[in-house]
Structure formats: C-alpha cells, structure tokens
Amino acid sequence: VREAVVSNAEYGSSGINAEYGAQCRKCSRTVDSVAGDLGFNFREYVKAGDKAAHLEEFIALKNRELDIVFISEYYDLSLVLMARRYCWTYDDISYLKSLESSSKPYVSTATKERIREFQHVDDVIYQHYNQTFWKDY
Numbered sequence: 001v002r003e004a005v006v007s008n009a010e011y012g013s014s015g016i017n018a019e020y021g022a023q024c025r026k027c028s029r030t031v032d033s034v035a036g037d038l039g040f041n042f043r044e045y046v047k048a049g050d051k052a053a054h055l056e057e058f059i060a061l062k063n064r065e066l067d068i069v070f071i072s073e074y075y076d077l078s079l080v081l082m083a084r085r086y087c088w089t090y091d092d093i094s095y096l097k098s099l100e101s102s103s104k105p106y107v108s109t110a111t112k113e114r115i116r117e118f119q120h121v122d123d124v125i126y127q128h129y130n131q132t133f134w135k136d137y
Contacts, residue, residue, distance in 0.1 A: 032121040038062055040121060055121060059128050068136075069129045081136060 032040070040058055048054035068085060070078035079093040107115075116123045 032119055035121040035125055038125070042121075045121070055124055059125060062125075063132075069133065071126075071130055071133050074133065078133070081133075 032042070035058075036042070038058075045051060045054055068078075068082060070082075079095075082088065083090065083093045
C-alpha cells in the first residue's frame, strides 16, 4: 500500500530544496514541505514557464503513484476509507488518541490567505487531494 499524508495545517521538519527557500533560510524546512516530501522538484518549478501546468503534471504523476491519500484533518474518516478499500475490520483501524488539544488557536482570514500564498504549492496539492478524498469517501 502506497500512501501519503497531506495536510494544509501541519508541516513537519522535512527538507525542501534550499534554493527555493533561499529568501528565508530559517523557514526553508517549512515552505511547501508536503510537496518536498512527495518529491516535488522546486528547481524545475522555479524555471518553468507555466508554473500551473508544471504543478498539474506533478499532481497527475502522484495520482498514478499513490493508491490512497489521508487528510490529517479527517484522520478518522481516512481510516474508515482505508478499511473499506482493503476490507479491514473496525478492530484493524481502532486506536487511542493521545495529546489532542481541545482548543484551536484563532487564525484570521487575512493570515490564512497569507499562509496560502506563502505555501502555494502545498495549498494546491492539499486542495486537490481534499476534493479527491471526498469523492472517494
């Protein structure tokens, strides 16, 4: 089973092409890190004449390579989808949640828009797989 976790809100410590993050050396591990985890080539993207087409080609490639994609905001539903797809029982996907916060910080609409601009590649990937997830579910 090939799978990937894509999240618009959670960015790990994965590496990213240092040249792409050159404007902000300290944040180069957070800028579009999901794309980096999936093997996105930022050098080619920066050089591409049509960046949108380049990103669409990358997503089409990932669609062929990945059987299922989890959305971390919908982790429980993702497990149910996987159980249905692979004929697993609910016992197979049962788990105990730990260290989950009951409160979420407030983020203004303006801040969300700035994050989407800053994380443009990740945002496009997230939007695509979020739509795909709901079609599959």
